[in-house]
Amino acid sequence: MVTTQEKKTEEKWGMVIDVDKCIGCQACVVACQSENNIPVNEEEHFNQRRPIQWIRVERYWEGEFPDVKARFIPIMCQHCDNAPCEPVCPVFATYHNSQGLNVQVYNRCIGTRFCANNCPYHVRFFNFWEPSWPESLKNQLNPDVTVRSRGIMEKCTFCIQRIRRTERESGRDGNELKDGDRALNTACVNACPTDTLVFGDFNNPESRVSKLRKKEMDDHHGRGYKMLDELGTSPNVIYLKKVDKEAKESSTH
């Protein structure tokens, strides 16, 4: 709130995802569903290709039967600096804020679904139904997150409620935002058991994401890449390639 004004430089939130570490456990998905009041997806929703998952873990098989390998890649909103979803919104319900977040304003959204059609990552989800939860889960809804009603587009927010809360609390207690603070990290980052996901501020050269970007986005040695980079969306999520000795050997031979 007030604290964001007092800051000298604004943050630029981003994430680094080390695909090599991901074991496909789906803990991030569950954490996200419960943190962000996402309705429970049932079989029927998947059959209609209309489940809501702000983060999903895509699985790919590699190789023939005895030698198969499973590859996992967690995908969420890439918070593109040049987001294709933003210019098509007729009511400015999605826009880029000063902290580098691609924002979805629920109360402004009129549900044209243009943005979802324009998103190359398929990370925007439309509420085709009024959200509902089983009776036993009613009391686990997060009060800091709006429950989206039917007819509204939604997507990963980088857990902006956590960012706002830590900002406010740091203003109240007079301390700095700490990089890697569990209260600041998104729910998926906190849940990941293998440290695949790293969240932080790209504008702070001391943050872990900045250091990783510096090291890994190096053209010659780095493993870093951006998803569908050729589209020119300039995402704020950096992926680190799988380390695969065999693949390397076969390509050099």
Next chain:
Amino acid sequence: MLPGDFQEPRITQRKVLLLGVIGLGGVSGLVVALALGLFVLSAWLGLPLDVFGFNEGPDQPIEFPHTVHVQELGLDCTFCHRTVTKDAAASIPAVGLCMTCHKTVGDGNPEVDKLRGYYESDRPIDWVRVHRVPDHVHFVHEAHIRFFSDKMGGDSETCSICHGDVGGMEKVNQVRSLKMSDCVDCHRNNDAPTDCTTCHY
């Protein structure tokens, strides 16, 4: 008389009655339409019009007079609304907090008896909410109080910017529309952020 010639209609008693009924119906319809219009208009203004007691606050389960506690006893807002300077919600005091005084104070007052009833039967008081912003608005008391008490000094004066002079109200009512324009105007005047995600997320 030729056929098709103008004939003066005969005024019968039945016709007079019919006309009277139609006229009365029209007038009452107009009144209803006006009342409806007034209702819609007042909703559009954000605050009920201050006529016919529209503007009055809701009836509470216990007629709690802020006047006695604030004006006569001089309690600070934060004495009861304890988390208001630390958290998003201002919080309603627990019955136990009221009972720290009312165990001994207020014998014979029927409202205090009601309070003791709640305390003895271990029930919370279901106060009727007066100020409510929609679900997609995340209002944080703490940040606002911090800002305004830095600017003006004193927590309790800060509260009255939005809540009016609650200390002088027998029955609390809303004094500001608390519509988005209300919030945004104030944010603009005070150089507060007006990014959508300041409140909507």
